[in-house]
Amino acid sequence: MAYFDQLGQVVTVLGTQWGDEGKGKLTDILAEKYNVIARATGGSNAGHTIKVDGQKYVFHLLPSGVLYPKNICVIGNGCVIHFPTLLKELENLAKYNMNVTGRLFVSDQAHIVFDYHQEIDGQQEEQKGGAQVGTTKRGIGPAYTDKMSRIGIRVGDLLFPDQFTAKLKANIAHHRRMYNLDVDFETEAKFYLEELLPQLKPFITDTVGLLETYYKEGRKILLEGANGTHLDIDHGTYPYVTSSSPTIGGICTGTGIGAHYLNDIVGIVKAYTTRVGAGPFVTELEDETGEKIREIGGEFGSTTGRPRRCGWLDLVILRRTIWLNSLTEINLTKLDVLSGLENLNIAVAYDYRGTKLLEPPSDLDILAECKPVYKVMPGFSEDITKCRTFEELPEAARNYVQFIQDELGIPVKTIGVGQGRDEMVWV
Numbered sequence: 001m002a003y004f005d006q007l008g009q010v011v012t013v014l015g016t017q018w019g020d021e022g023k024g025k026l027t028d029i030l031a032e033k034y035n036v037i038a039r040a041t042g043g044s045n046a047g048h049t050i051k052v053d054g055q056k057y058v059f060h061l062l063p064s065g066v067l068y069p070k071n072i073c074v075i076g077n078g079c080v081i082h083f084p085t086l087l088k089e090l091e092n093l094a095k096y097n098m099n100v101t102g103r104l105f106v107s108d109q110a111h112i113v114f115d116y117h118q119e120i121d122g123q124q125e126e127q128k129g130g131a132q133v134g135t136t137k138r139g140i141g142p143a144y145t146d147k148m149s150r151i152g153i154r155v156g157d158l159l160f161p162d163q164f165t166a167k168l169k170a171n172i173a174h175h176r177r178m179y180n181l182d183v184d185f186e187t188e189a190k191f192y193l194e195e196l197l198p199q200l201k202p203f204i205t206d207t208v209g210l211l212e213t214y215y216k217e218g219r220k221i222l223l224e225g226a227n228g229t230h231l232d233i234d235h236g237t238y239p240y241v242t243s244s245s246p247t248i249g250g251i252c253t254g255t256g257i258g259a260h261y262l263n264d265i266v267g268i269v270k271a272y273t274t275r276v277g278a279g280p281f282v283t284e285l286e287d288e289t290g291e292k293i294r295e296i297g298g299e300f301g302s303t304t305g306r307p308r309r310c311g312w313l314d315l316v317i318l319r320r321t322i323w324l325n326s327l328t329e330i331n332l333t334k335l336d337v338l339s340g341l342e343n344l345n346i347a348v349a350y351d352y353r354g355t356k357l358l359e360p361p362s363d364l365d366i367l368a369e370c371k372p373v374y375k376v377m378p379g380f381s382e383d384i385t386k387c388r389t390f391e392e393l394p395e396a397a398r399n400y401v402q403f404i405q406d407e408l409g410i411p412v413k414t415i416g417v418g419q420g421r422d423e424m425v426w427v
Helices: 023-030 083-094 115-131 140-148 155-159 161-176 185-203 207-216 248-255 288-297 315-325 364-369 395-408
Strands: 010-015 036-039 048-052 055-059 072-075 104-107 221-224 264-270 273-275 309-311 329-333 343-352 355-357 371-378 412-416 424-426
Touching: 010 023, 010 248, 023 048, 023 221, 023 264, 023 329, 023 412, 036 207, 072 207, 083 185, 104 185, 104 207, 115 140, 115 161, 155 161, 155 185, 161 185, 207 221, 207 248, 264 315, 288 309, 315 343, 315 395, 329 395, 343 395, 371 395, 395 412
Parallel strands: 010 221, 010 264, 036 072, 036 221, 072 104, 264 329, 329 412
Antiparallel strands: 048 055, 273 309, 343 355, 343 371, 412 424
16 A cells, blocks of 8 residues: 555654544554554553454553564553553453464563552542542552652562562552552562563563664564643643653653654544543533534543543644644544534634634643634535545545645545544545
């Protein structure tokens, strides 16, 4: 296919909104040609859903490309890993006769998420009361907090039992001073060293050096982003953000691949906007239209099962996304969900007390007062799931895509028109 021929050696796929854009599908398609797939940031708070031959697979830690038996899969140094979750995913793959031995590698520099981190996560949310961020309570924030406080425990520490037990003992003692934790140090240490380590040891390695070797061998590398740009700890709607950097900067630091080596950077844009948890959402629909989009689009979190907040497409946040990530193209997803709506609204700007804003304000109080300025376009009613070329799409759908492309100034090269791997329009 011509699309694959124009891509470079290193391709990045990342989310442009607040996560759940549908990154897993394009990643899975690209994984057919790119045999090294690496995750850079996040943990089991990120859910990737892929549907293949009628079978739905949900991954929280494994890269989406794991479904291809010849692919090398890397969990990079920027990730935080809850190993019981990872092993459960591997067990589920084994049910379908998929073996990852010799092709899954976990960074020795990645940090470990313990069960008590999840306990802390829940307690922190309860303490915030009405100011809750709406985390997944998977322990991601507390694990990254340990990392930044330089008291975290890395995967490589498991290879040195005395070092691991000393760090674990100190870490538990640190957290017990602030939280009521149901954790026994000796039980936890034994569980990791005697039960988990024998299963994990074959996967643990220096993934930075590994990726460098693969690059110099000329292998094609696919870097898989997690979450979404506007959940970025620096550039997102702080404090309603994740604890890592889902932007291209996080991809580089989370894999150890320098920016100079990156070629194509594909931004995944859902044809409308969704958000899970608390935080500002200028184009949110709290009416029947929003409910209809949620039901048709199946907008319920793959990690938590929580209903996602739904709204119209927001070009204001997407302009910032393009600048932050140096996007080279867009993959527009779930266009089929919009079929049946009389009109389609696209936010081209915000109105703040009579002032037109083309970029999102960083102050949340100002953002809360912003109203969307919409471009209203005719909707379409046709079933587009069988469309495979741009010309096959209804005129109203083509106009919708063309407007997005013209406003953002970068090409829309692929369009998702259904859940299946083959339900894609190649522009």
